[in-house]
Amino acid sequence: MRNRKLLLFAVPILLFLAVAVAVKTAFFMDDSLSYKAPVAISEVDQTPRSQALEDQAEAQAEADRTKPYEEAEYREVPVVGSRTAIWVISQLHLLFAAFVLAVPIFALIIEFIGYKTGDKRYDALAYEFTKLLSVSFSLTATFGAALTFMLLALYPKFTNYLAHVFSPTFLPYVLLFFAEAGFLYAYYYGWGKFSPRVHLFLGLMLNVVGTAIMLIANAWLTFMTSPAGISESGALISTWEAVANYTWMPINIHRIIANVAFGGSIAGAYAAFKFLQAKTDDERAHYDWMGYMGNFIAIIALLPLPFAGYWLASEIYAFSQTMGLTMMGGAFSWLFIIQAILIGNLFLFANWYLWLGMGRIEGAERFRPFIKYLLIVVTLCFAVWATPRSILATVDEVQSMGGSSHPSLGYLGVMSAKNTAVNILILTTFISFMLYRRSGKIPTVSWAKKGNLMQFGIFAAAAFTVIFFGVYGYFVEAAVRIKFSIPQVLSVLLAMILVSVIDAFMLRNAKTTKIRWGRISPMSQYLLILLAVTFTWLMGLMGYVRSGLRQHWHVYGVIRDTSPGAFTPTLGYATQVVSVTVLIFFALIGLVFFLSGLSGKKSFETSKDPSPARTAQQAGFAAASGAVAKSDSQISGGNDSSTGGGMQA
Amino acid sequence: MKIGIILLVVAAMALLRWRKVGMLTWIAAWLLGIFVLIRFGFTTPVPMSVVKLYMGILASALIAYIFSDAQRQEQVKSPLKAFLTEKKFAPLLGLVAIAIPTAVAANIYFDMTSPAKPPAFGRTVHPAPPAQINVLETDFDMATLDNPYRHLETDDPAAFQERVANGRVVYYKNCFYCHGDLMAGDGMFIHGLNPIPTNFQDQGTLPILQESFVFWRIAKGAPGLPEEGGPWDSAMPAWENFLTEDEMWDVILFLYDFTGARPRALHDLEH
Numbered sequence: 001m002r003n004r005k006l007l008l009f010a011v012p013i014l015l016f017l018a019v020a021v022a023v024k025t026a027f028f029m030d031d032s033l034s035y036k037a038p039v040a041i042s043e044v045d046q047t048p049r050s051q052a053l054e055d056q057a058e059a060q061a062e063a064d065r066t067k068p069y070e071e072a073e074y075r076e077v078p079v080v081g082s083r084t085a086i087w088v089i090s091q092l093h094l095l096f097a098a099f100v101l102a103v104p105i106f107a108l109i110i111e112f113i114g115y116k117t118g119d120k121r122y123d124a125l126a127y128e129f130t131k132l133l134s135v136s137f138s139l140t141a142t143f144g145a146a147l148t149f150m151l152l153a154l155y156p157k158f159t160n161y162l163a164h165v166f167s168p169t170f171l172p173y174v175l176l177f178f179a180e181a182g183f184l185y186a187y188y189y190g191w192g193k194f195s196p197r198v199h200l201f202l203g204l205m206l207n208v209v210g211t212a213i214m215l216i217a218n219a220w221l222t223f224m225t226s227p228a229g230i231s232e233s234g235a236l237i238s239t240w241e242a243v244a245n246y247t248w249m250p251i252n253i254h255r256i257i258a259n260v261a262f263g264g265s266i267a268g269a270y271a272a273f274k275f276l277q278a279k280t281d282d283e284r285a286h287y288d289w290m291g292y293m294g295n296f297i298a299i300i301a302l303l304p305l306p307f308a309g310y311w312l313a314s315e316i317y318a319f320s321q322t323m324g325l326t327m328m329g330g331a332f333s334w335l336f337i338i339q340a341i342l343i344g345n346l347f348l349f350a351n352w353y354l355w356l357g358m359g360r361i362e363g364a365e366r367f368r369p370f371i372k373y374l375l376i377v378v379t380l381c382f383a384v385w386a387t388p389r390s391i392l393a394t395v396d397e398v399q400s401m402g403g404s405s406h407p408s409l410g411y412l413g414v415m416s417a418k419n420t421a422v423n424i425l426i427l428t429t430f431i432s433f434m435l436y437r438r439s440g441k442i443p444t445v446s447w448a449k450k451g452n453l454m455q456f457g458i459f460a461a462a463a464f465t466v467i468f469f470g471v472y473g474y475f476v477e478a479a480v481r482i483k484f485s486i487p488q489v490l491s492v493l494l495a496m497i498l499v500s501v502i503d504a505f506m507l508r509n510a511k512t513t514k515i516r517w518g519r520i521s522p523m524s525q526y527l528l529i530l531l532a533v534t535f536t537w538l539m540g541l542m543g544y545v546r547s548g549l550r551q552h553w554h555v556y557g558v559i560r561d562t563s564p565g566a567f568t569p570t571l572g573y574a575t576q577v578v579s580v581t582v583l584i585f586f587a588l589i590g591l592v593f594f595l596s597g598l599s600g601k602k603s604f605e606t607s608k609d610p611s612p613a614r615t616a617q618q619a620g621f622a623a624a625s626g627a628v629a630k631s632d633s634q635i636s637g638g639n640d641s642s643t644g645g646g647m648q649a
Numbered sequence: 650m651k652i653g654i655i656l657l658v659v660a661a662m663a664l665l666r667w668r669k670v671g672m673l674t675w676i677a678a679w680l681l682g683i684f685v686l687i688r689f690g691f692t693t694p695v696p697m698s699v700v701k702l703y704m705g706i707l708a709s710a711l712i713a714y715i716f717s718d719a720q721r722q723e724q725v726k727s728p729l730k731a732f733l734t735e736k737k738f739a740p741l742l743g744l745v746a747i748a749i750p751t752a753v754a755a756n757i758y759f760d761m762t763s764p765a766k767p768p769a770f771g772r773t774v775h776p777a778p779p780a781q782i783n784v785l786e787t788d789f790d791m792a793t794l795d796n797p798y799r800h801l802e803t804d805d806p807a808a809f810q811e812r813v814a815n816g817r818v819v820y821y822k823n824c825f826y827c828h829g830d831l832m833a834g835d836g837m838f839i840h841g842l843n844p845i846p847t848n849f850q851d852q853g854t855l856p857i858l859q860e861s862f863v864f865w866r867i868a869k870g871a872p873g874l875p876e877e878g879g880p881w882d883s884a885m886p887a888w889e890n891f892l893t894e895d896e897m898w899d900v901i902l903f904l905y906d907f908t909g910a911r912p913r914a915l916h917d918l919e920h
Contacts, residue, residue, distance in 0.1 A: 326777035348713055355717035379710040383703055389853055392698035395767055395843055400694055403834055403848045407693050414853055477911035523716055557780060
């Protein structure tokens, strides 16, 4: 027994020693067999080898002296390649630029509302939005500079061509950029230092200059898609025609609206981030309101966005059938299925947030039963919008369908169905918003019942118009069907305007109930963050489609891309690049949120005593949230505030 | 649609309504009911990719419904909490704990033992044409190309009908073997073809295409397809090698005439 134990102990040691000896022997053998250079003989000065090396060096020096100058066409970035590198940088530049252009638009409007109504809360809110601008502006400029350098370094020939066409626009661009910096910092640092009118004027000028910058940059990129003002060989004929090319104005309109939607959602995410960090009820109330306003701005801008997008797409189709088919029926069409899912989610999240928001309003219970029906409509429209025309299917499935489209569901894959779905989706979201708005208000006018009936009738008429043209679209040719989108859009827009006007008159002197700002499920705040992420993803995805449509052209049909990255990447790779870009953006926007929040932090030196800035901010929250019932909020963990019509948009 | 399946789902829902079941049961019933409707309610089965898409949307909607109201949230949470914590459910919980890995294992088993199939493939049905094509030594600009005989439809109906009749002859001599007698993509060669030929009766083909596109597809066939939507294993020949230009335009007139579709008009390129 003892011997066996000893054996168990000794065997592994012996095995280990045996392996070690074997390895050592193997290394020794390898070392002894490998080539050894002979010992250098220093006495010999000239050998054939050293002579050859000297000759080689001389030849190299001669070649360097007489090397002709050749302009590089492309340069490569290691590992990821030039195409992906410039893609990520330009997308990041665009995301920050969109935010920097959007925030002043709605900050100015909110400040103006505060100025006209005398309600200081709006002024405080506009200032809080503007606080996010200065760091974002620096990041926009940094990425802009990086993009310019990368264009010069990686695509010198193409950049030179763009300079050939657009050099007259460069100086105005730089001057406008200087002006934007001046107006932005004067607007931000001058808050409360100038008279309200002067300050509003600064905000207005900031918007004018910012929009002008965007228009110039849009000219460059739209020229690449739909060139104009040049000869067949690409020689410049008219800079203005190159600027006002076929897709310039559709992009301008689409971007202004999309920027506001995106900016509102990012501001909403900031408020959600602060809400979730909030320590007091006043803070929660303030950031709940700010989040609501950010989301309100995003959704109001989102509603007309599909129309602007549709216009842009139809203009691209009109400019080039090839590009139109590539986009909607060819290589890029699958991205539109992803787009439909993302936009469907945006609408779902937006409605969900409004329904959750009803929980903070007294008297909202009466509208709760409607949520079920609104959700059914939203879900049906979402499903129709996401239904692909050409379905991802196995061979068996294709054979049983008799093609790549389903005999029944195929009808939902064409534009008639899509346009109908999106219009009804917009109308439903607007109804959700109207219900939310109505939750805290009870009309007192004598014609309230008739007013409600009129509003119902308008909604029904708009829905009927949309569905009628949607169904009729199946029976007419494509050129006529495309035009049906106009009455569909107009009926929805008209319905929204008419219902809002009736509402404004009907809710005059309405009885208001309490809105308990801050008393809302944390789920709502995650929804705000999710909305911002979805908006950003969508921008990245659609930005890729717009740019990638040119395929192997720098300037479509004029300057061909002959670089190694001229191919159209696979959908999987494209979505990965977009997702990584979105991740980088949110890491950076997290930094923006952190830096913007530093001003309210406790002083390092006097961490035990609240700093003057912190004290002032807390006082601001209390004023901004209009806190009235502290004792109640302490019990309930929320904050009661009287609506007074002020906080509801 | 299969009426029997629809009625079955509606009856099940009505029964649940009559029994006044809880929120959790309703959620399960919606998921199951809609799945049955989509998967088995259509005469032509719906591909799994679409079933998954719809079920994902439905699941998101149901989550939104539950979590948009504290009361509903509680109605779902409390039975789940009771199931997980109360002693009386312990045997059932044990069964569920065993059933989940068993279901996963069964899924893997059936997946591995079923015959191998080619993966689902998203085919680009309407690949983008090039800006310019060369057919029978003539260059055509795709942006402006139109059927040269389309105007006869209004200008000279008799001549138009003659062209259509010629197109009919061309079609039944060359195309119907694959595209079928009635142009439904179900010709006699279909069983040997993958992907199957285009179904011209489908409203998503001829009406959304300009005649220039159809001309390009006929003239260049599978060999002329771009790489963007590959792999192209279409059996469509390049008909420029067998037909004249006029024959190709005539057969296009016949395709539209026979199906009653109107070609997509050229866009007005004015600013």
